[in-house]
Structures are given as structure tokens and as C-alpha cells.
Amino acid sequence: MKSKKIAVILPAYNEEITIRETILAFYKELPQAEFWIVDNNSSDRTNSIATETLKKNKIKGKVLSESRQGKANAVRKAFFHADADIYVMTDADTTYPAEEVHKLIGALETEELDMVVGDRLSQGIYHKENKRRFHSLGNNLVIAIINLLFGAKLKDAMSGYRVFSRKFIKNYPVLSSGFELEIEMTLHSLDKRFAIREIPISYKDRPAGSVSKLNTISDGYRVVNHILWIFKDYKPMHFFGFLSVLSLLAAVAAGAPAIVDFLRYRYVYHVPLAVLATGLMVVAVLNFSIGLILHTVSKIQRFNFELQLLKFDKS
Structure with missing residues (x-):
């Protein structure tokens, strides 16, 4: 592990309440990693807080700016700049436990996988913590469609907590622009026969004052629409x-x-x-x-x- 170059990717849009805690939590677990925080056109102090946190704690990394709105645009920019053996992608809202990153990285290394996904759903914690109505229904619909199309047995195709091999990142073109990114990653790995595994993790909802950027109705429509287009492209x-x-x-x-x-x-x-x-x-x-x-x-x-x-x- 110490000989491996690790990049931590943190796309962030208006996360001034949680960005510092997220960076420090992952720095505690991966002090040798290089951090790439991408400010996705935030209107709050996300950029300045992230920059201050890196500088104050002497953390190796950089804060990038991406004016094109959308998580996929932010991650695409980080993938372009970061150069590592192992890539860790997570949200900047403290919902994913930093201490469990070792399980994901360990599986990637020992089993020679290309992508390891933090599965929020298997333990049932996500359904208790998540406060957004119908959000679980949307997740289940997407997972059911993907499993049907590819004959897979995935449980959490939309998790934002993932670890990738260098081979996957350097052979994965980010074509989406928004939060459909995780679906695209999953489908790309299934279609191109990359080795993928899900590992159950814990999950907690956003802290008070931190607001989700997702809209159940409009985003649900975009997800289903995206699935249909990918159905056409892949099958x-x-x-x-x-x-x-x-x-x-x-x-x-x-x-x-x-x-x-x-x-x-x-x-x-x-x-x-x-x-x-x-x-x-x-x-x-x-x-x-x-x-x-x-x-x-x-x-x-x-x-x-x-x-x-x-x-x-x-x-």
C-alpha cells in the first residue's frame, strides 16, 4: 500500500459545511494520498475552505475549479489531472465512512479488481438514514433494469463511494455530465467486462444544514431516460x-x-x-x-x- 500512489477524488458543489471534515477524515486514513478536490461552480465558501484545509494541514493535493455544472464534469476533470495507481472517489458530504476505505482498497488489490463499489443498501442502513421520499424506489428501479440487461446481481449501482484501478480510469471515457456518472461507470464496467465487486459499507445522512442537490422527480426522470439511451447504445x-x-x-x-x-x-x-x-x-x-x-x-x-x-x- 505504501508503494502505491493513491488519488482521492472529491467533487464538491456548495459543501462548505462538510468539505473540511471530509478531507480530514480521508487524510487520517490515507495520509500518503494526493487529494483532488473539484469545486463544481460553488456559490459558497467550498473552494476557500478546501484550499485552507489542504494548506493548513500540509496535505498533498490541489483544488480544481470546474464551471460546467454536473458531478460527472467535475470527476472528469479530476481524472484528467490525477495520476495514480489507485483512485478513490467519494462525495464531499460526510455520508460515506472514510474508515472503510481500507476494505475497498484491500479488495481491489488482493483480488485484482478494476472497480470496488461501497454498497450502501445491503445492510439496510441507507433506507433508514436517507430522508428523501421515493429515492430508494428510484435506486431499486435502476438496479433492476441494469441487472436485467446484463444478467448481473448488483445491489447498489448508484453508490458514489468507489475505488478504481489505473487500468479502469485510463480506459474509461466520461460521457455523461451530471449525477448519472455512477450508472455510466457501472454499465461501462459490465459491458467491457471489467472486474467489479460490491462491498457492504455503513452510511449516514447529511448533517443538519447540509442540503442534497438531488430532486427526486426531475432526477428520477433523467435517470430513467439515461437508462433507456444506454439500453439503446449497449444492447x-x-x-x-x-x-x-x-x-x-x-x-x-x-x-x-x-x-x-x-x-x-x-x-x-x-x-x-x-x-x-x-x-x-x-x-x-x-x-x-x-x-x-x-x-x-x-x-x-x-x-x-x-x-x-x-x-x-x-x-
């Missing part, structure tokens, strides 16, 4: 195949009266339905063809990614 045959089946069923339902007319009278009286059925059948064929083509493209992309990993220099 195109499933996505367009499903649309093809829907169009096919609709075509059969619309064309049934026209078929009955022809069988009975050798004449089609429901001409509009016959035209509609023909159009829907064309749409079904097109969706199936698109899905097949994109499935092939996706397979080629995964092949090229595997070649890229073989050329990756771990040093």
Missing part, C-alpha cells in the same frame, strides 16, 4: 428488437380486419387499416434491421476495446 438488438415486436403486433392487430375481409369476401373493405398494417410491418422490419446492424457495430467496438486493453501500459 441495440434488444432495444430495436423490442420496438420491432411492438410494431409487428400492432401491424397484426390493425391488419386482422382486412385479412378477415379478404378471406370472407375476397375483397378488402377496411382499406385504411390495411394501409396502416403495411406501414407498421415496414417499421417492424426497419427496427429489426437497425438493431442487427448496430449489434454488429457494438460487437466490433468491444473487439477494438479489448485490443486497446492489451496495449495498455500499467506503469
Whole structure:
């Protein structure tokens, strides 16, 4: 562990109440680590408090500024600047226990994993501590969809407490901009066959005066929308195949009266339905063809990614 370079990534947006405590807690556990705090366009004293904390306690690290709003934008900037063997990402709101970072890092090293996720949900503490209505429902929906798509058995796909290998970070393009980051990380690791493991951790809600930046309704819509788009990108045959089946069923339902007319009278009286059925059948064929083509493209992309990993220099 002492020979490994560790980077602690702390994206922060208006966290003046908790940023100092978070930095010191992780510094206590990882005094050799380099800290990268990213002020994500905060309007409070987050930046100055973080800078003062690093300087006063002689902590190795830097406070970066990212004006583009969104957690993913902040983390992307930190990943670009930080250079380490092990990367620790956590929220700057004291909700994740710093003392449990050793479990995550230990698993990453001993089991040669690429990503270790702090699982908040298995022990049931998150549901007791979290005060946001319907938030747990949204988590469960996302996890269920991911497990269905990839045949996985994940329990907490949206945890913000993660430890990464250098190989994962240097082969992971951050494409999202907001809090969908954790979903994107999880899906990237599953699709590209990175070694991932979840380890149960404790969790506590934000302290008094610290306000969550999440909105259950709007953010829930964004998560589901993001999942659907990733469904299309990662599993195109499933996505367009499903649309093809829907169009096919609709075509059969619309064309049934026209078929009955022809069988009975050798004449089609429901001409509009016959035209509609023909159009829907064309749409079904097109969706199936698109899905097949994109499935092939996706397979080629995964092949090229595997070649890229073989050329990756771990040093």
C-alpha cells in the first residue's frame, strides 16, 4: 500500500459545511494520498475552505475549479489531472465512512479488481438514514433494469463511494455530465467486462444544514431516460428488437380486419387499416434491421476495446 500512489477524488458543489471534515477524515486514513478536490461552480465558501484545509494541514493535493455544472464534469476533470495507481472517489458530504476505505482498497488489490463499489443498501442502513421520499424506489428501479440487461446481481449501482484501478480510469471515457456518472461507470464496467465487486459499507445522512442537490422527480426522470439511451447504445438488438415486436403486433392487430375481409369476401373493405398494417410491418422490419446492424457495430467496438486493453501500459 505504501508503494502505491493513491488519488482521492472529491467533487464538491456548495459543501462548505462538510468539505473540511471530509478531507480530514480521508487524510487520517490515507495520509500518503494526493487529494483532488473539484469545486463544481460553488456559490459558497467550498473552494476557500478546501484550499485552507489542504494548506493548513500540509496535505498533498490541489483544488480544481470546474464551471460546467454536473458531478460527472467535475470527476472528469479530476481524472484528467490525477495520476495514480489507485483512485478513490467519494462525495464531499460526510455520508460515506472514510474508515472503510481500507476494505475497498484491500479488495481491489488482493483480488485484482478494476472497480470496488461501497454498497450502501445491503445492510439496510441507507433506507433508514436517507430522508428523501421515493429515492430508494428510484435506486431499486435502476438496479433492476441494469441487472436485467446484463444478467448481473448488483445491489447498489448508484453508490458514489468507489475505488478504481489505473487500468479502469485510463480506459474509461466520461460521457455523461451530471449525477448519472455512477450508472455510466457501472454499465461501462459490465459491458467491457471489467472486474467489479460490491462491498457492504455503513452510511449516514447529511448533517443538519447540509442540503442534497438531488430532486427526486426531475432526477428520477433523467435517470430513467439515461437508462433507456444506454439500453439503446449497449444492447441495440434488444432495444430495436423490442420496438420491432411492438410494431409487428400492432401491424397484426390493425391488419386482422382486412385479412378477415379478404378471406370472407375476397375483397378488402377496411382499406385504411390495411394501409396502416403495411406501414407498421415496414417499421417492424426497419427496427429489426437497425438493431442487427448496430449489434454488429457494438460487437466490433468491444473487439477494438479489448485490443486497446492489451496495449495498455500499467506503469
